[in-house]
Amino acid sequence: MSHDNLLRKCISQKIRVIVVGTSAGGIDALKRILPSFKDSKKLSVAVVIHLPARGPNLIPELFKEICSFKVKEAESGESLQPGYIYFSPADYHLSIESNETLSLSSEEPLNFSRPSIDILFDSAAYSFESKALGILLTGANHDGTAGLLKIQSKGGICLIQDPSEAEYPTMPQSAAKSLSANAIMNLKQMKSFLEELSRSSYE
Amino acid sequence: MFSNDDFELLIQEIYSRYQYDFRLYSKSSLRRRLEQALIKFHCQNLKEIRMKVQTEKEFFPQLIAYLTVNTTEMFRDxxxxxxxxxxxxxxxxxxxxxxxxxxxxxxxxxxxxxxxxxxxxxxxxxxxxxxxxxxxxxxxxxxxxYDTEQVRKASSSYYEAGGTGSLADYYQAAYDSVQFNxxxxxxxxxxxxxxxxxxxxxxxxxxxxxxxxxxxxxxxxxxxxxxxxxxxxxxxxxxxxxxxxxxxxxxxxxxxxxxxxxxxxxxxxxx
Known part of the structure; x- marks a missing residue:
């Protein structure tokens, strides 16, 4: 789907929540796209990046500096607010509930991962259906594919980073093989697409 | 295969029949675990699970293992x-x-x-x-x-927690599991x-x-x-x-x- 058509589709579906998943190579990729979100009264962003289980989570601090959206580590039970980027804490799964709150869980790792991208995507698919947009970036495992399939089956929109430019192509490749994403984009295209989406006005 | 109405009905049935109250549990985690239960018990949908809760006395104790999160470890954090x-x-x-x-x-x-x-x-x-x-x-x-592998991992957490002895002093090992005193x-x-x-x-x-x-x-x-x-x-x-x-x-x-x-x-x- 062309950039413009996809933008129109996102606007007509009134995308409310953007869920992003990445693993190896993810910090650099996120640095390219997360600053794209400008002041927005409608969009909330939730991110899972696979991290080592122990130690303090320094990721939100890293992104506070470079993002216009407010950046924070997700807390259990807090309301999902527009204009925020939420990162999952290390060693907890992050979900978005249908009552528009965030929840954490210490259930078993999925695909050897906690936080799991599939769990975040799956919860966004159920809670926001066609108003959810899933983005899968660089990574060296297969997390995220099942979650994107769920987003697709609920009418949401799926974007995949072009595996040929991904630092670790396994994760986007796995998803690209398993579903026909709405678009496969390199980070540069994704950046301008997200800038436009966050600038466009819809209620 | 997963309808919200069936979900609410099941949670209600469990509450009125067994007084287990999951009505205020976070929904997405419960839903994921019920999806696993569907696979495990070979059910097509939550209606079938509800029928089993109503008609099979031995079923609920098996289901409850799915409804609560049981992951834990020794000296976690x-x-x-x-x-x-x-x-x-x-x-x-x-x-x-x-x-x-x-x-x-x-x-x-x-x-x-x-x-x-x-x-x-x-x-x-x-x-x-x-x-x-x-x-x-x-x-x-x-x-x-407990599983030997799990206890082996707990050993380093035990020291980090300020343990003064050796974790091995507290259990007997047998094959792939250990029993604590x-x-x-x-x-x-x-x-x-x-x-x-x-x-x-x-x-x-x-x-x-x-x-x-x-x-x-x-x-x-x-x-x-x-x-x-x-x-x-x-x-x-x-x-x-x-x-x-x-x-x-x-x-x-x-x-x-x-x-x-x-x-x-x-x-x-x-x-």
Whole structure:
């Protein structure tokens, strides 16, 4: 789907929540796209990046500096607010509930991962259906594919980073093989697409 | 295959038939676990699960294992145990006898952890009340048999938690599992208790309830916080999971933060 058509589709579906998943190579990729979100009264962003289980989570601090959206580590039970980027804490799964709150869980790792991208995507698919947009970036495992399939089956929109430019192509490749994403984009295209989406006005 | 109406009906059926109240549990985690249950019990949809709950007496005890999260490990978050050992136990030691409540003890890993640390702190007169809503978890906890691999991993957490001996001193190894010494459980009372429906537990000096409240919606969290407040003696301690906090609760002002990072609170003395 062309950039413009996809933008129109996102606007007509009134995308409310953007869920992003990445693993190896993810910090650099996120640095390219997360600053794209400008002041927005409608969009909330939730991110899972696979991290080592122990130690303090320094990721939100890293992104506070470079993002216009407010950046924070997700807390259990807090309301999902527009204009925020939420990162999952290390060693907890992050979900978005249908009552528009965030929840954490210490259930078993999925695909050897906690936080799991599939769990975040799956919860966004159920809670926001066609108003959810899933983005899968660089990574060296297969997390995220099942979650994107769920987003697709609920009418949401799926974007995949072009595996040929991904630092670790396994994760986007796995998803690209398993579903026909709405678009496969390199980070540069994704950046301008997200800038436009966050600038466009819809209620 | 998964309709919201069927989900609500099932949760309602479980509540009216068995008095297990999942109505205020976080939905997405429950839904994921029910999806696993569909696969495990070869059901097409939640209606079939509900039929089984209604008609097969042996079914519900099997289902409940899916409805609660049972992941736990020994000395999980070693900093928590280290802080208890350094900041809380010296104070608790001054009491002639202690009551400790481990709420949501699952398969007992935290009970063993507490028992070992109390032993090493030289605290002998204590009772641990270990509660869970799943009776099968309690049965496993009483056996104190764990997977060798899991215990091997716990060994480094034990040292980080400030363990002074060797974890291996506390168990017998056999094949791929180990059994902890039953002495560690001699002061432990296991009992079936639901934080969602049951009452105050008695005058506790320390309550440890970690990674349980994250599965509850706000009103249920609030119920549990009140229950803890009422169950604690004056100056009693409350330990929560690393991502749980009293900060947004109505009992917040009755407690002082003893260790912010490790989520240890003390009930403040109010005249």
């Amino acid at each position: 070693p900093g928590y145990f280290k802080s208890l050992r350094e900041n809380v136990f010296p104070y608790l030691k001054t009491f002639p006898s202690l009551k400790i409540w481990i709420a949501g003890c699952s398969t007992g890993e935290e009970v063993i952890s507490f028992s070992i640390l109390l032993h090493e702190a030289g605290i002998k007169r204590f009772i641990i009340y270990a509660t869970d809503i799943n009776p099968m978890n309690l049965e496993r906890a009483k056996k104190a048999i 039953q002495d560690l459980l001699s002061n432990v009372v296991f009992s079936d208790h639901s934080l969602a429906t049951d009452a105050v537990f008695s005058e506790m000096h320390l309550i440890s309830c970690r990674n349980v409240l994250i599965y509850f919606e706000k009103p249920l969290q609030e119920r549990v916080f009140k229950l803890f407040d009422e169950s604690l003696v004056r100056d009693g301690f409350l330990g929560l999971g690393s991502k749980e906090t009293l900060q947004f609760s109505s009992i917040k002002n009755k407690f002082e933060v003893r260790d912010r990072e490790n989520k240890i609170y003390q009930k403040a003395w109010t005249p």
